[in-house]
Amino acid sequence: MTIRVLAAGDHFVQNRLFIDAIRREVPGDVEIRELTLPWPVVPFGRVGEVDEASDVEDELIEALRGVEVCVTQMAPLTKRVLDACPELKLFCVSRGGPVNANLDAASEAGVAVTFAPGRNAVATAEHTLAMLLAATRRIPQTHADLAGGVWRGDYYTYDNVGPELEGATAGLIGYGAIGRRVARMLEGFGAEVLVYDPYVEISGQVELAELLERSRFLSLHARATPETIGMIGAPQIAAMPAGSVIVNCARGSLLDYDALCDALDSGHLFGAAMDVFPEEPIPAGSRLLTTPNLVMTPHLAGASKETAMNAATIVAGDVARYVRKEPLKHWANPAALIS
Missing domain, CATH: 3.40.50.720 (NAD(P)-binding Rossmann-like Domain)
Structure with missing residues (x-):
C-alpha cells in the first residue's frame, strides 16, 4: 500500500x-x-x-x-x-x-x-558559550571599532575588562539536553557550575535565590511555561553580583527585557547576550537597539x-x-x- x-x-x-x-x-x-x-x-x-x-x-x-x-x-x-x-x-x-x-x-x-x-542541543549549547564569551570579552564592540578605523586603547582599562570563566561561578536555569552540554563546556573552562531546575532531579542542585547570589555568569535554558514567564526580572538581576553577565538563548518570555536594559544602563551588569526576544523581529525604536554592552543574534542559536x-x-x-x-x-x- x-x-x-x-x-x-x-x-x-x-x-x-x-x-x-x-x-x-x-x-x-x-x-x-x-x-x-x-x-x-x-x-x-x-x-x-x-x-x-x-x-x-x-x-x-x-x-x-x-x-x-x-x-x-x-x-x-x-x-x-x-x-x-x-x-x-x-x-x-x-x-x-x-x-x-x-x-x-x-x-x-x-x-x-x-x-x-x-x-538543536549541540548547536544551541555552542552558540550559548560563544555569546557568553563575546559579551564578556567585548568582541562585537571592539571589532566594530577596528572596522571603523578606531583603535580603542581604553578597552584595556581595569573598569572596561571583563571577568574570566576559570574560577568563576556560572549559574544555569534549566538542565535539559542543552543545559547539560553548556555545563560540561563551562566546567571545561574551569568554572564552577550551579544548576536550578525544579523539573529534574540531580545532586547538588541549588535554589534559585542562591544561584543568583553566587553566579557571575547566568545562562537561561528553561522552557517557556506559565510558571517561567518573566522569571528573571529586576529583583533577580539585582540579586546577582555587580559586573555579572546574562545570556539567553532559550525563550524571550523568561526575561524582563526592560529590567535587563536598566541593569546594563546602570552598569550593574557588565554585559548581556541575547538570541531570543519578547517580539521578533525586534521592533524599530526598541531599547534593545541602543542599550550598551548588549550582544544580539537573530534567534540563530539552534542553526x-x-x-x-x-x-x-x-x-x-x-x-x-x-x-x-x-x-x-x-x-x-x-x-x-x-x-
Whole structure:
C-alpha cells in the first residue's frame, strides 16, 4: 500500500533533507509531494490559533489533499487545516516543540502530532558559550571599532575588562539536553557550575535565590511555561553580583527585557547576550537597539547543518514507526486515536 507524504520544508530544514531521511528510514512504497515554505526569508508569526508558523494555510490545504502524513518545520496545523484535510493522520513537526500545531484540534480529528526534541542541543549549547564569551570579552564592540578605523586603547582599562570563566561561578536555569552540554563546556573552562531546575532531579542542585547570589555568569535554558514567564526580572538581576553577565538563548518570555536594559544602563551588569526576544523581529525604536554592552543574534542559536539533518532524521523515524504500526517515539498528543 502506498503511503502519501507531504514534505513541507523550508529554507533551513529543506525538502531534500526530509526526502532523503524518509527514503532511508521508511519501509515500503512512499509517494512524496513537496511544498516549500518561505521561512526564514519570511519571518514566522501567529497563524489562526497557532504560534510561530508560516502563513500558508491555503497552500498547505491544497498540498495535503489525499495525503496521510506531513513532515514539516513551520507549516500551521490549525483547525481550519484539519477540517479541510480529513485524510491526514500524522503531522510531524521537526522542532523541539510543536508550537505550530493545535494539539487539541488534532486529537479530536484523530491526527497524531510528533516533534523532534534535542535536534538543536549541540548547536544551541555552542552558540550559548560563544555569546557568553563575546559579551564578556567585548568582541562585537571592539571589532566594530577596528572596522571603523578606531583603535580603542581604553578597552584595556581595569573598569572596561571583563571577568574570566576559570574560577568563576556560572549559574544555569534549566538542565535539559542543552543545559547539560553548556555545563560540561563551562566546567571545561574551569568554572564552577550551579544548576536550578525544579523539573529534574540531580545532586547538588541549588535554589534559585542562591544561584543568583553566587553566579557571575547566568545562562537561561528553561522552557517557556506559565510558571517561567518573566522569571528573571529586576529583583533577580539585582540579586546577582555587580559586573555579572546574562545570556539567553532559550525563550524571550523568561526575561524582563526592560529590567535587563536598566541593569546594563546602570552598569550593574557588565554585559548581556541575547538570541531570543519578547517580539521578533525586534521592533524599530526598541531599547534593545541602543542599550550598551548588549550582544544580539537573530534567534540563530539552534542553526547548524547538523540541526537541520537531525530534525529530518528524527521525524522520519516516527514516520517509519507509523508505517510499521509501532508506537510513536515523540508523540505530542497520545490522546489522538489514529484510525
